[in-house]
Amino acid sequence: MLKIYADPITVNCRKVLAGLDLIGEPYELVHVDYFTGQQKEPAYMALNPNASVPAMVDGDFVLWESNAILQYAADKRGNDAVYPRDLQTRADVNRWLLWESSSWFPSCYVFLVENCVKPLLGGSADASVLQAQEAQFHKLASILDARLAGRDWVAGAGPTIADIALAAPMHLHGWQQLPLAQHQNLVRWMTRSVEQLPCWKKTTVYQGFTTTPPAA
Ligand SMILES: N[C@@H](CCC(=O)N[C@@H](CS)C(=O)NCC(=O)O)C(=O)O
Incomplete structure (x- = not known):
């Protein structure tokens, strides 16, 4: 299952959480507290060197940039209605x-x-x-x-x-x-x-x- 490192209150994290729900792709949320600055901690920055949320992990594959995560998840799920192939x-x-x-x-x-x-x-x-x-x-x-x-x-x-x-x-x-x-x-x-x-x-x-x- 996709692991999503995010704080659901931020713009780009809400985008990914709502988008994954629209896509129908299940995920596990790993909470990264934005207001206490957990996105700047070395353990998280090993995943996303931008020190920003969100980030996604799928097996060995790590991806950041919220819109790239949505494109990946829609293609992985094969949901052509929400990310058309035409x-x-x-x-x-x-x-x-x-x-x-x-x-x-x-x-x-x-x-x-x-x-x-x-x-x-x-x-x-x-x-x-x-x-x-x-x-x-x-x-x-x-x-x-x-x-x-x-x-x-x-x-x-x-x-x-x-x-x-x-x-x-x-x-x-x-x-x-x-x-x-x-x-x-x-x-x-x-x-x-x-x-x-x-x-x-x-x-x-x-x-x-x-x-x-x-x-x-
Ligand atoms: N282009 C990036 C932007 C990510 C971004 O700016 N995230 C904000 C929260 S919405 C953040 O974590 N900023 C880091 C900070 O303010 O310390 C994406 O779409 O994922």
Whole structure:
């Protein structure tokens, strides 16, 4: 069985845990505590020299980069519905995975750090940092919003690993205070498609970075 070294509260770990559930690939979770910095300990860095989570071990094979883990797991399971084999559909999914990792995650991450992480650690958001990121965020969100016009899912008729990857950086969109008002296709896709998936519900992260639902 796959071993996944992760902290389920982080963007790229939730991505992998939700994605593996969508794929239908079983895994054993090895908890690496992000806030105490276990990803920087030598034992973990022997697996992932980037000192970041997640990492995957399958027998003797070690893999890091969350999107590569999803591609590997989908191919291992042979789940062509969530990672289609058709040449152009697969290229399209791969394109969104690369765009997510190189552009979308870094932009959404600024909002996560400023509006969630810093206040939680006793600091406060830096308005100038948020303001400096705003134009880039809107440029990227507009690209994804345009793609989602008239579609329930990013590629094809059903959910693929691209939907999970793209949703992960905005998983705490309310708490992150992502400026989404002018991107209504994106909001509809996130709230009515992705957030209704069982794999997404099972991996919910709540405000305060906890997987325990707040007391009613
Ligand atoms: N491109 C990598 C990014 C991994 C990454 O940045 N992980 C974050 C958590 S979401 C992390 O562990 N950062 C290390 C740190 O902040 O010390 C992937 O997709 O796996």
